[in-house]
Ligand SMILES: Nc1ncnc2c1ncn2[C@@H]1O[C@H](COP(=O)(O)OP(=O)(O)O)[C@@H](O)[C@H]1O
Ligand SMILES: O=P(O)(O)OC[C@H]1O[C@](O)(COP(=O)(O)O)[C@@H](O)[C@@H]1O
């Protein structure tokens with residue numbers, strides 16, 4: 001293989017830059033020309049690309065976001081958009097493509113694979129909603145961002161005897177909410193995967209209040225409800241003073257953690273190795289601290305299940 005392309009698609013996350021750097025350096029070491037498409041599938045369809053030499057990827061390992069930029073592209077969902085991308089790849093002499101992104105981007109990767117183009121996917125989304133990898137890129141950094149914010153909010157919640165509803169991202173996944181609730185010692189994690197009874201929660205908060213515990217942290221996954229409505233319900237039911245903090249895109253940026261830097265470096269290199277071995281239509285992932293591969297078809301069909309042990313742990317801790 002003489003030329004490999006790489007792109008970052010969907011919601012950005014910390015670790016994307018580190019993965020690009022690793023893939024580029026691995027490719028160059030094998031005398032492969034590396035090109036980066038800008039703004040995900042948008043750049044693939046235009047085409048908008050840059051040649052990536054070793055210098056182009058220096059100084060980016062520690063930076064959040066993606067220097068190739070990312071985008072969501074409705075046009076790429078159409079067969080016309082995909083054919084356009086394919087034609088550009090052929091014209092440019094690109095023989096393999098590495099796609100970093102979440103579940104949507106990997107569905108796009110499968111579409112290219114099904115059209116006969118060699119593709120390897122790298123799971124990258126703070127939502128951690130991609131099956132066949134314990135962790136996607138960016139999840140660990142996002143969790144650390146959340147924990148820092150929750151620790152800060154806990155201080156002021158305690159000073160003012162308030163209940164805080166802290167909304168975290170995750171689209172339809174409660175992963176960030178449940179794991180950060182465990183790690184930050186929150187009182188509740190409200191997630192789409194588990195039904196909750198707000199009146200029961202209010203009763204429990206009142207009982208805690210009567211015991212002298214006059215502040216609480218409720219971490220709400222964005223897909224599980226409306227933070228302001230929940231805070232108002234708590235206030236109306238028990239008179240507890242409430243505040244809402246929506247952490248928003250703060251969660252997605254910042255210097256990647258050591259975990260994300262290492263995972264990114266491992267996945268980037270492995271993606272190149274696979275293409276050079278003639279493998280295609282696969283996603284690289286992490287399982288039991290080893291790099292594994294799964295067909296993109298299984299990834300797209302699969303569903304990420306909440307980890308039983310974590311659910312039990314949350315239960316034992318009363319979250
Ligand atoms: N079913 C699909 N077929 C082809 N491309 C898709 C499909 N779903 C998503 N994509 C492409 O992937 C992009 C990113 O997907 P999205 O779900 O927004 O983010 P993420 O990849 O982070 O989950 C979309 O804007 C679209 O271009
Ligand atoms: O950045 P946007 O376009 O506002 O999208 C926000 C969404 O992106 C995410 O941060 C990441 O999701 P994806 O990885 O699927 O793109 C979600 O948690 C959130 O719902």
Ligand SMILES: [Mg+2]
Pocket residue numbers: 010102103104125127129171
């Ligand atoms: Mg997604």
